[in-house]
Amino acid sequence: MSRSPLSPQRFSDLDALRAQVAAWRAAGERVVLVPTMGALHVGHLALVAEARRVGRAVVSIFVNPTQFGPSEDFSRYPRDVEADLARLAEAGADAAWTPDVATMYPPGFSTRIEVSGLTEGLCGAYRPGHFSGVATVVTKLLNQVRPDIALFGEKDFQQLQVIRRVVADLDMGVEIRGVPTIREADGLALSSRNRYLTPEERAAAPRLHAVLARIAEAVRGGAETAAPCAAGIDELEAAGFQVQYLAVCDAETLAPVARIAGPARVLAAACLGRTRLIDNLPV
Numbered sequence: 001m002s003r004s005p006l007s008p009q010r011f012s013d014l015d016a017l018r019a020q021v022a023a024w025r026a027a028g029e030r031v032v033l034v035p036t037m038g039a040l041h042v043g044h045l046a047l048v049a050e051a052r053r054v055g056r057a058v059v060s061i062f063v064n065p066t067q068f069g070p071s072e073d074f075s076r077y078p079r080d081v082e083a084d085l086a087r088l089a090e091a092g093a094d095a096a097w098t099p100d101v102a103t104m105y106p107p108g109f110s111t112r113i114e115v116s117g118l119t120e121g122l123c124g125a126y127r128p129g130h131f132s133g134v135a136t137v138v139t140k141l142l143n144q145v146r147p148d149i150a151l152f153g154e155k156d157f158q159q160l161q162v163i164r165r166v167v168a169d170l171d172m173g174v175e176i177r178g179v180p181t182i183r184e185a186d187g188l189a190l191s192s193r194n195r196y197l198t199p200e201e202r203a204a205a206p207r208l209h210a211v212l213a214r215i216a217e218a219v220r221g222g223a224e225t226a227a228p229c230a231a232g233i234d235e236l237e238a239a240g241f242q243v244q245y246l247a248v249c250d251a252e253t254l255a256p257v258a259r260i261a262g263p264a265r266v267l268a269a270a271c272l273g274r275t276r277l278i279d280n281l282p283v
């Protein structure tokens with residue numbers, strides 16, 4: 001497949017995007033959607049690289065207002081579509097889908113997807129309405145683009161599980177794949193929000209990954225999870241974090257587990273100053 005350095009083609013009109021997707025599919029190619037909110041970094045580009053490996057890479061860029069709470073960072077969330085398009089060109093993405101708010105939420109829009117259970121704990125407990133906003137916008141993006149496959153980062157592990165649930169429950173017929181988290185050399189998971197960190201906070205931030213790695217190691221053999229998690233919270237708070245949650249959970253249901261008895265994940269959310277960081281690791 002030849003690719004021009006001038007790619008990706010930018011689409012803001014849904015009919016034009018669908019015509020391109022239909023043409024690729026008619027040519028026997030697989031279409032892979034990578035949903036993003038822009039401010040693209042190397043973590044996002046790993047998803048684009050995986051998409052290209054599998055088929056035609058369509059990257060959506062949309063800062064979705066409905067997944068931000070009233071006191072969250074929607075208005076200051078970084079936006080730079082031109083820089084994003086340049087990164088996507090370098091990464092060889094095939095198409096960028098950049099709808100505006102009026103396209104996504106025209107007057108009269110009244111539908112929301114609510115997922116029970118999975119969305120109640122972890123980030124869901126601290127961000128009411130967040131996963132409903134995510135589930136709704138991702139459902140809409142999947143219906144717009146109609147990809148064969150959609151890729152999501154394991155960095156947002158609860159989000160990945162919620163999307164898997166929605167797609168299975170609503171028979172959406174798209175394959176959802178998770179992509180491992182890309183990190184800085186010191187362990188900090190790449191995030192568009194890392195740019196909010198002051199130099200002091202940036203220096204403290206890798207502690208989150210270090211604590212998760214230590215807990216994953218400690219509980220792997222079947223040790224009980226409560227004491228290592230409590231020690232991890234103490235360590236993070238001593239380093240200046242305000243911890244929202246730090247827990248070992250079943251990798252599928254995300255229910256907390258007292259001891260490891262199957263695939264599990266250690267997950268945390270913690271704030272450094274005004275910046276909220278999340279991370280997780282497999283156990």
Ligand code: AMP
Binds near residue numbers: 037151155
């Ligand atoms: P966002 O723009 O933050 O909504 O992220 C778009 C997609 O990129 C989501 O599927 C994220 O999970 C994924 N992502 C964000 N950061 C990383 C990272 N450090 N490594 C891998 N995937 C990531």
